Amino acid sequence: MKIDLQKKNILVTGSSRGIGAAISKELGKSGARIAIHYKRERQSAEEIAKIIGNNSKVFKANLQDPDQCELLFKSVLKEFGHIDAIVNNAGTAILSPLNNENWVKEWDKTMSINLRAVGILCKLAIQHFKTRKSGRIINIASRAAFRGDTAEYLAYAASKAGVVSLSKSIARAFGKDGITCFVVAPGWVKTDMANESIQEYGDEYILQGNSLDRLTEPEDIAPIVTLLASGLADHATGTTIDINAASYVH
Numbered sequence: 001m002k003i004d005l006q007k008k009n010i011l012v013t014g015s016s017r018g019i020g021a022a023i024s025k026e027l028g029k030s031g032a033r034i035a036i037h038y039k040r041e042r043q044s045a046e047e048i049a050k051i052i053g054n055n056s057k058v059f060k061a062n063l064q065d066p067d068q069c070e071l072l073f074k075s076v077l078k079e080f081g082h083i084d085a086i087v088n089n090a091g092t093a094i095l096s097p098l099n100n101e102n103w104v105k106e107w108d109k110t111m112s113i114n115l116r117a118v119g120i121l122c123k124l125a126i127q128h129f130k131t132r133k134s135g136r137i138i139n140i141a142s143r144a145a146f147r148g149d150t151a152e153y154l155a156y157a158a159s160k161a162g163v164v165s166l167s168k169s170i171a172r173a174f175g176k177d178g179i180t181c182f183v184v185a186p187g188w189v190k191t192d193m194a195n196e197s198i199q200e201y202g203d204e205y206i207l208q209g210n211s212l213d214r215l216t217e218p219e220d221i222a223p224i225v226t227l228l229a230s231g232l233a234d235h236a237t238g239t240t241i242d243i244n245a246a247s248y249v250h
């Protein structure tokens with residue numbers, strides 16, 4: 001099986017580090033031109049663009065702001081001419097216990113980045129893809145969408161469940177427009193996001209829940225996303241691919 005993404009333009013949100021960076025590099029290896037989106041980590045985003053090549057470019061946006069979501073999509077479109085696929089990967093996991101006086105604020109922040117921004121970018125992508133009769137959306141959710149999470153991450157799990165349901169609706173509603181939509185749902189992955197918890201509990205604790213003998217790395221997520229972006233898995237539209245080392249099988 002050969003995956004050829006040459007002449008394909010792909011927007012990957014949150015690709016300055018972690019899972020998004022690994023996904024972008026893997027897509028780039030198959031020839032794709034990547035719109036590398038970041039919020040703060042410009043230098044890292046630029047280094048990734050250099051590694052990928054293919055005339056990839058970096059774009060800044062705080063996805064907590066709906067206007068910046070829209071501006072991001074429009075800027076990529078202006079620079080690249082068209083977009084073939086979008087990977088909604090950017091996300092935040094805010095530890096927020098019930099007695100946190102900012103609980104509502106942090107609920108809203110989580111929802112705005114993890115769900116509202118994904119909704120806005122999906123809407124803009126669908127409108128663009130409809131004009132081309134073709135397009136792929138890959139949304140990065142989490143095992144938490146299905147299993148739930150701890151008391152401190154109620155908003156996180158709820159936001160990711162929203163992403164799953166949004167993706168199913170898109171797959172059902174826009175297939176005849178040539179648009180497919182998939183979810184990738186990781187378990188623990190060794191990135192900055194998971195680092196605090198990995199340090200708190202230790203590798204061994206997390207490994208106990210996995211069936212495999214090492215923690216999942218960002219590079220374990222990237223090949224599946226590349227396959228989904230290629231079109232070789234279009235008839236799996238609407239599906240979720242779990243990548244959690246069998247720590248939650250549903």
Ligand SMILES: NC(=O)c1ccc[n+]([C@@H]2O[C@H](COP(=O)([O-])OP(=O)(O)OC[C@H]3O[C@@H](n4cnc5c(N)ncnc54)[C@H](OP(=O)(O)O)[C@@H]3O)[C@@H](O)[C@H]2O)c1
Binds near residue numbers: 016018041
């Ligand atoms: N790591 C895990 O264990 C795990 C498990 C399940 C699901 N996931 C999901 O996988 C995705 C990637 O996670 P990760 O572990 O790679 O996270 P990460 O290492 O913390 O990286 C997060 C990325 O999202 C961007 N981002 C954060 N807040 C943003 C905002 N307000 N506006 C725009 N961009 C923002 C960051 O940009 P800057 O670098 O510029 O700040 C960064 O590129 C997330 O959706 C996450 O929920 C992760």
